[in-house]
Amino acid sequence: MLPHLVGVGTFIGVGRALETALQRVERAEQLGYESAYVTHIAARDSLTVLAAYATRTSRIKLGTGVLPIHSRTPVATAQAAATIDELSHGRMVLGLGVSHRVTVENWYGSKIEKPVAEMREYAQAIRAMFRGEDAPNDNRFPTKFRFMGYEPRPDLPIYIAALSPAMLRLAGEIGDGAMLWLCNPEYIRQVVVPEVTEGRRRAGKSLDGFDIVAAVPSAVTDDVEEARASLRKDLIPYFSLPFYRAMIERSGFADDIEGFDTAMQGGDPQGAANAISDRFLEQLAAIGNPTEAAASVERYRDAGATSPCIGGVPRTDFDLTMKSLAGLAGS
Numbered sequence: 001m002l003p004h005l006v007g008v009g010t011f012i013g014v015g016r017a018l019e020t021a022l023q024r025v026e027r028a029e030q031l032g033y034e035s036a037y038v039t040h041i042a043a044r045d046s047l048t049v050l051a052a053y054a055t056r057t058s059r060i061k062l063g064t065g066v067l068p069i070h071s072r073t074p075v076a077t078a079q080a081a082a083t084i085d086e087l088s089h090g091r092m093v094l095g096l097g098v099s100h101r102v103t104v105e106n107w108y109g110s111k112i113e114k115p116v117a118e119m120r121e122y123a124q125a126i127r128a129m130f131r132g133e134d135a136p137n138d139n140r141f142p143t144k145f146r147f148m149g150y151e152p153r154p155d156l157p158i159y160i161a162a163l164s165p166a167m168l169r170l171a172g173e174i175g176d177g178a179m180l181w182l183c184n185p186e187y188i189r190q191v192v193v194p195e196v197t198e199g200r201r202r203a204g205k206s207l208d209g210f211d212i213v214a215a216v217p218s219a220v221t222d223d224v225e226e227a228r229a230s231l232r233k234d235l236i237p238y239f240s241l242p243f244y245r246a247m248i249e250r251s252g253f254a255d256d257i258e259g260f261d262t263a264m265q266g267g268d269p270q271g272a273a274n275a276i277s278d279r280f281l282e283q284l285a286a287i288g289n290p291t292e293a294a295a296s297v298e299r300y301r302d303a304g305a306t307s308p309c310i311g312g313v314p315r316t317d318f319d320l321t322m323k324s325l326a327g328l329a330g331s
Contacts, residue, residue, distance in 0.1 A: 008033060008034060008297070008301075008307070008308055008309070008310070008325075008328045008329045009033050009034045009035030009036065009037065009061070009213070009307050009308075009309035009310075010028050010033050010035065010036050010037070010309055010310055010311070010322065011036075011037050011038070011039065011065060011215055011309050011310070011311035011312075012024050012025050012028060012036045012037070012038065012053075013038055013039050013041070013312075014038075014043065014044050014049055018044070018049070018052065021049070021053075022052060022053065022056045024318070024319065024322070025053045025056060025057055025060065026056050026057060027319070027322065027323075028060060028322060029057045029058070029059055029060040031322060031323065031326035031329060032326060032329035033060060033322070033326070033329050034060065034061060034307065034329065035060060035061040035062070035063060035093070035213075035307060035309065036053060036057075036060050036061070036062055036063075037062075037063045037064065037065030037093075037095065037179075037213070037215075037309060038050055038053070038062075038063070038064060038065060039065055039066075040064060040066065040067050040068055040071065042107075046064050046067055047064065047067065047077075047080045047081070047084060050062050050063070050064065050084050050088075050092070051083075051084050051087055054084060054087045054088035054091065054092075055087070057088075057091075058089075059091075060091070061091050061093060062084070062088055062091050062092055062093065063092065063093030063094065063095050063157075063159065064093070064094060064095040064096075065095045065161075065179055065213070065215070065309075066095035066096055066097035066159070066161040066179050067094070067095060067096055067097065068096075068097055068098070068099035068103065068104070068108070069096050069097065069098060069099070069118065069119065069122045070098075070099060070104045070108045070110040070112070071099075071107075071108055073141070073143070074122055074125040074126050074129070074135070074141050074143060074145075075129070075143055075145045077094070077096075077126060078125075078126045078129040078130065078145075078152070081094045081126075081152075081156060082130065082147070082150075082152030082153070082156065085152065085153055085156050086152070090153060092156060092157075093157045093159055093177070094126070094156060094157065094158050094159070095158075095159040095160075095161065095177075095179050095213075096119065096122065096123060096126075096158065096159070096160055096161065097160075097161030097179070098112060098115040098118065098119055098161070098167075098243075099112070100112075100241050100242070100243060101242075102241070115167070116166050116167055116170055117139075117140075118140055118141075119160060119167065119170060120170055120174060121136065121139035121140055121141050122140075122141050123158055123160065123174055123175065124136060124139075124174065125139075125141050125143060126158065127158060127174075129145060129146065129147065129152075130152050130153065130154050130155075130156050131154045132146065132147065132151065132154070134146075157176040157177060157211075158174075158175055158176055158177075159171075159175055159176060159177035159178060159179050159211065159213065160174075160175040160177075160178055160179065161178075161179045161180075161181070162178045162179070162180070162192075162196075163180070163181075163182075163183065163243055163244065163246070163247040164243070164246065164247065165191060165195045168191070168192055168195035168196050168199065169195050169196070169198050169199035169202070170199060171196060171199060172195065172196035172197065172198065172199020172200040172201075172202075172203070172207075172210065173199035173200070173202050173203045174199075174203070175210075176209075176210065176211065177210060177211030177212065177213055177307075178192065178196055178210075178211075178212050178213065179213045179215075180192065180212065180213065180214045180215065180305070181215045181238075182235075182238060182244055182247065182248065182284065183214060183247065183251075184251060184280075184283040184284045185283065185299045185300050185302070185303035185305075186251070186252075186283065186303070187247070187250070187251045188212070188214060188300065188303040188304050188305055189303040189304055191250065192212060192304065193207075193212070193303075193304040196210065196212065210306075211306050211307055212304060212305045212306045212307065213305070213306075213307045213308075213309055214300050214305035214307070214308050214309065215309050215311050216284075216285070216286050216296070216297055216300055216308050216309065216310050216311065217231055217234075217284065217285040217286070217287075217311055217312075217313050218285065218286040218287070218293055218296075218297065218310035218311060218312070218313065218321050218325065219231075219285075219286070219287045219293070219312070219313040219316035219317075219318075219321055220288070220289065220290050220293050220317075220320055220321045220324040220325065221287065221288070221316055221317070222289070224287055224288055226315075227287045227313050227315075227316050228278070228281050228285075228287060229273075230313055230314045230315045230316065231281060231285060231287070231313050231314070232273040232274065232276045232281070233273050233314070234313070234314050235273075235276055236269065236272060236273055239256075239257065239260045239272070239276065240264075245257055248280075253277070253279075253280050255277070256275055256276055256277050256280050258275075259272075259275030260272045260275040260276065262275070263275055285313070286310065286325075287313065290324040290325070293321070293324070293325060294324075294325055294327070294328055297310065297325065297328055298328070310322070310325055
């Protein structure tokens, strides 16, 4: 019998083999993890991967973490999400994100102009479709679509990826949850929770039932320095993106950004990776023996993350990490 499911989840993306990922999400469910989220990168389509996950599981919550709103129309997103929700018997979570200008322009041929307004309009259109209502037609995503002969779950959860105070307030106001990446526990305590709470207040709601999903890079390993070195290299693209840079500076790591920029300007990517400090990684990641890694995940819960979700560190054993931290899912 599975352990009681609580708010500790996983990010299970697909590496080289889809079958390996399918086996991993099965194992996550067996170990008692509450959720499995899939990122949307330059590889397999995240919604299609979730549909595959749904066929191999029966209880674990499944979500996009996150789907870029400019990658498809609200209608296409609503239809796909509703179908996966039906396939999974009501386990779908639709996580949405604005993404970044370089990605939106070079991949999707679109433009980010007013990110908070665009997210509001996109999410409101999808929410209206789920409820069988007319979507607003006075915004960037006009549509007259309504489901016909089919009724999706009207309260299918919509989570919003947020870093800035304005987007966090929007997530609290119109979303069912917020999805975080590179937000350490102190940032969650000092910025995320207060801003989300303010958004809920504006909507006349309390924080009760609102889900704060925090991705936690995790590795149970004897070689902490090797895992940190691997994570540093993995973080280089994020230190180059404006939305993340602003949040990292707001978190008190302006020196890391400055050192990163100096090295990159000098054509030294290894030096840029080395500029990401141990202090930054110690606050962000859960790396070490099982006791140390579990304590780091617990810091996220203590800070206000209702669903800390462990994710793999490249070139470490994520299956071992999932097994070693499974006790958190029943605590």
